[in-house]
Amino acid sequence: MRILFLCETFWPAIGGVETRARHFVPAMRNRGHEMLVVTTREAGGELPEADQIAGVPIRRLALRAAFERNDFTRIVAAKRQYAQIRAAFAPDLVHCFFSGLITLLEASVELAPPVPLLASFTTWPFEAGGKPAAIFGKLLDRAAWVTANSARLRDTLVALAPAILPRSAVVYSGNPWPDRDPEPLPCDPPVLLCIGRMLETKGFDLAIRALAPLAAKVPGIRLQIAGDGPARGPCAALADSLGIAARVDFLGWVHPDRISALINAASIVIVPSRWEEAFASVAIQAAQMARPVIATDCGGMAEAVVDGETGLLVPREDATAICRAVLRLLDDMPAAVAMGERARLRAAELHSWPAYLDAFDDLYRRLGKLPVPAQPDKIPA
Amino acid sequence: MGMLLTRLKLNEPLIAADVIDGEAVIMNLGKGHYYSLVDTSADIWRMLMAGWTGADAAAALAARYGIEPGIVRADVEKFIGLLAAEDILVADSAPPAVPGAFPDLAPGYDPPVLSTFSDIKDLLALDPPLPDYFTAGAM
Numbered sequence: 001m002r003i004l005f006l007c008e009t010f011w012p013a014i015g016g017v018e019t020r021a022r023h024f025v026p027a028m029r030n031r032g033h034e035m036l037v038v039t040t041r042e043a044g045g046e047l048p049e050a051d052q053i054a055g056v057p058i059r060r061l062a063l064r065a066a067f068e069r070n071d072f073t074r075i076v077a078a079k080r081q082y083a084q085i086r087a088a089f090a091p092d093l094v095h096c097f098f099s100g101l102i103t104l105l106e107a108s109v110e111l112a113p114p115v116p117l118l119a120s121f122t123t124w125p126f127e128a129g130g131k132p133a134a135i136f137g138k139l140l141d142r143a144a145w146v147t148a149n150s151a152r153l154r155d156t157l158v159a160l161a162p163a164i165l166p167r168s169a170v171v172y173s174g175n176p177w178p179d180r181d182p183e184p185l186p187c188d189p190p191v192l193l194c195i196g197r198m199l200e201t202k203g204f205d206l207a208i209r210a211l212a213p214l215a216a217k218v219p220g221i222r223l224q225i226a227g228d229g230p231a232r233g234p235c236a237a238l239a240d241s242l243g244i245a246a247r248v249d250f251l252g253w254v255h256p257d258r259i260s261a262l263i264n265a266a267s268i269v270i271v272p273s274r275w276e277e278a279f280a281s282v283a284i285q286a287a288q289m290a291r292p293v294i295a296t297d298c299g300g301m302a303e304a305v306v307d308g309e310t311g312l313l314v315p316r317e318d319a320t321a322i323c324r325a326v327l328r329l330l331d332d333m334p335a336a337v338a339m340g341e342r343a344r345l346r347a348a349e350l351h352s353w354p355a356y357l358d359a360f361d362d363l364y365r366r367l368g369k370l371p372v373p374a375q376p377d378k379i380p381a
Numbered sequence: 382m383g384m385l386l387t388r389l390k391l392n393e394p395l396i397a398a399d400v401i402d403g404e405a406v407i408m409n410l411g412k413g414h415y416y417s418l419v420d421t422s423a424d425i426w427r428m429l430m431a432g433w434t435g436a437d438a439a440a441a442l443a444a445r446y447g448i449e450p451g452i453v454r455a456d457v458e459k460f461i462g463l464l465a466a467e468d469i470l471v472a473d474s475a476p477p478a479v480p481g482a483f484p485d486l487a488p489g490y491d492p493p494v495l496s497t498f499s500d501i502k503d504l505l506a507l508d509p510p511l512p513d514y515f516t517a518g519a520m
Contacts, residue, residue, distance in 0.1 A: 008504075067415075067501055072397035072408045075415075079401050100504050108417040108496065109404035133500045138417075 001368045002034045004091035008100030010039035010060075011053060015197060016173075016281025017098045017122050019256045023176050024097070024357070026054035031361050036089050038082065040064040040102055059085055063101050079104075083111055091115055092368045095360075098122065099139055107138040116144035116367045121153055122173070124276035124299055125160065132160050140164055144367055147171040147359075149279045150300025172303075174356025175284050177348075178260035182290035185267045185340065187333055189220025192326065193266035193291075195259065195282045198229030203272035203296065205235050209319035210272075212242040214326055222247050226254040226262060263289040268329055268336070271295035271305075274316055279304050283311075284351045287343035292336045294325045310343035384465060385435040385458050390473035398469075400427060407469055415498040416469070422493040424486050425457060429470065431481025435461045441483060446490040453490070460493040467497070 009015070011022035021037075029035050041047060041060035051058040061081060066074035082105040086094075094106055095118045106117065117139075125136035140146060140161040146168035148154035154170050192211070196202045204225055211223045225235065225248065232250060239248040254262055263269060269286035271277065276299035283304040286293045293311035295301045305311040312328065314321035329336040391398055398407040405418035405426040418426050421442070428438040439457040443450040464470045 064505065067413075068505055070408070070410045070413060072399075072410065075408065076399045076401060076406060079406065083402050101501070104415065104417070104498065108406075109402060109419045111402060131500075133503065134496065134498045135500060135504065138496065 001032075001092040001364055002089060003028065003036070003364060004086060004089055004094045005035055005037045006094060006096045006102050006106060007037060007039045007098040008102045009098065010037060010058065012047075014253060014256060020173060020175065020281065021097055022053065022256075023353075024360075025056050027353075027357050028361065028364075029054070029056050031357065033361075033364060036085075036091070038085060038102065038105075040100070061102070061105075063105070067101055082106075086111055087113070093118060093364055095364070096120065096139060096143075099136060101135075103135050103139050107135065107142050110142075117142050118145050118147070118363060118367055119143035120147045120149075120171070121157060122149045122278050124153065124278055125157065126276070137161065143167070145169075145363060147363070149173045150303045152300045152303065153278045171356065171359045172350050173279055173281060173284060174351050174353040175281065175288060175347075176353045178285075178288050180260055180264065182340070182344065183264045185291070185333065185337055186265065187267055187330065189222060190218060190267040190326075190330055191265060192221070192223045193226070193263065193269050194223070194272065195226045195254070195262070195269070195285075196271075196280075198225070198227050198231040198235065200231050200234075201273065201275035202227075202231070203274040203317075204231060205238050206272040206274070206317065206319045206322060207270050208235055208239050208242065208244070208248060210270075210322035210326065211239075211247060212244055213323050215244050215247050217327070218330060222249060224249045224251055224262070224266065226251045226259075228253050259285055260289055263291055266291060268326060269293045270322060270326075271301065272322060273298055273301075275299075277301050277304075284347055287340075287347035287351070290337075290340035290344040292329055292339040292343065294322060294329070306342075306346070310339055310346055383458055384461050384470075384472065385439070385454070388432060388434055388473040388475075389429050389461070389464075389470040390475075391430070392468050392471045396469050398426075398430075409467065409469070412499070413501050414467070415501055416467070417496040417498070418493075419496075420487040420489075421491045422460065422495065424484060425460060425493050427484050428481075429461075431484070432478055433480045437480070442486070442490065445486060448490055456492045460495065463495045467495070 007021050009018055011018055025035050025037055035056045037058040039060055041062045047060055049060050061078045063078045066078055093116050097120050119139045125133055146164050148157055148170055151170050158165050194204050194207050214221050239245045263286055269291045271280045271283055273296050279300040283293050293305045295305045296316050297313040298316050305313055307313040312325040314325050395411050405423045407416040425438050435457045439454040443453040
């Protein structure tokens with residue numbers, strides 16, 4: 001089948017979805033699908049418009065740059081370019097793997113040829129103010145099938161658009177299994193690890209605040225933060241103001257291929273997000289390396305981390321709770337090790353990469369044979 | 382009656398608009414809001430941009446689809462009200478001209494809808510920075 005794969009941002013941009021897409025696209029090609037990736041181009045424009053990954057063509061449209069500059073002419077040009085690319089490729093199915101501005105190219109109007117649209121949701125469908133984002137409503141309206149990467153996210157989508165109930169499913173994210181075995185949890189000194197884009201919403205400042213009292217109680221304890229972004233400066237300033245700058249390592253971006261080694265050197269992985277994490281990929285990666293996870297109880301995180309079994313959940317915005325959870329695990333390392341082992345077993349079952357590919361392969365084949373609904377169910381604005 | 386009997390025009394330079402593949406794409410350059418009109422909404426848009434009044438457009442649509450004129454008129458009036466409330470259209474005080482030709486219409490009538498995307502800034506905020514080891518050519 002010919003799959004037009006829409007992905008708001010794509011490799012070499014780094015994030016949970018982008019990293020998964022990087023592996024997903026060649027894997028689906030190996031299963032016999034002809035893939036074409038359409039993604040956005042960063043404002044700087046360093047990356048070429050036409051590219052490829054493992055033999056799969058990539059087209060990058062300057063849509064984000066156009067919106068950033070309010071450049072209507074370029075927005076229109078990007079839409080026309082997309083319509084031409086789509087018509088020339090003649091897909092059997094459009095898979096919106098990572099929604100965003102790029103969704104505007106597909107979800108607003110029925111382009112020729114009309115084909116089924118598969119919408120995969122991996123982020124929470126709300127604006128900062130808590131209002132459903134219009135673009136996601138549009139996508140739900142048009143999708144022939146909807147997948148969500150957590151049951152809580154699917155429930156949220158169904159609440160927004162009840163019509164999708166019979167055409168939606170939970171597909172838990174899969175990750176390729178790491179090519180190294182877990183090593184024993186280091187405890188002398190313990191190492192805490194956060195991974196992700198350094199955005200305020202990721203809450204890395206909470207991990208730093210939690211470290212301050214820990215530093216006084218646990219000799220040599222360190223916090224490593226892998227990633228970069230606008231919150232890096234404020235986080236560094238916070239560590240400095242708390243007198244723990246020497247205990248925090250800002251690693252910058254770490255290549256995805258090195259993440260498993262980084263996790264292997266950590267005792268505990270912390271996901272302190274203050275936004276609704278649909279299902280943090282970092283929690284899966286930590287589980288695969290048999291690390292217990294301390295995570296904020298938000299979004300779909302209660303499905304990623306089974307509280308007391310594979311890690312500990314803490315309330316949102318609560319550095320004290322993170323501190324207590326770290327102490328609880330460090331005070332009972334056998335229990336922490338057991339949590340990590342259970343997490344690894346669960347990850348092997350729930351986040352199996354082959355099973356993940358099977359799920360989408362099956363959807364591709366089933367949806368490709370479905371007639372396109374002439375009048376998709378409308379969702380109230 | 383509102384603006385039904387008034388000829389309308391684009392509120393330039395605040396608003397930019399174009400029709401692509403049957404979709405009317407509109408942008409409020411001040412707010413950064415993006416709007417999309419399809420099907421009947423796009424048809425009404427094209428008629429308004431061609432110099433038709435809302436009342437004339439409503440009458441033509443009602444005749445074309447065999448719908449009670451009062452229903453279509455109310456739909457169009459509400460729709461124009463939405464466009465005006467978003468500062469997309471303003472009254473055109475230029476001397477009347479001959480309206481453009483009756484356009485090809487969507488196969489069926491749907492009450493017009495203004496799809497508003499006011500969350501563009503939030504979507505842009507999701508943009509991840511490119512890791513420096515790529516931009517520095519270290520890979």
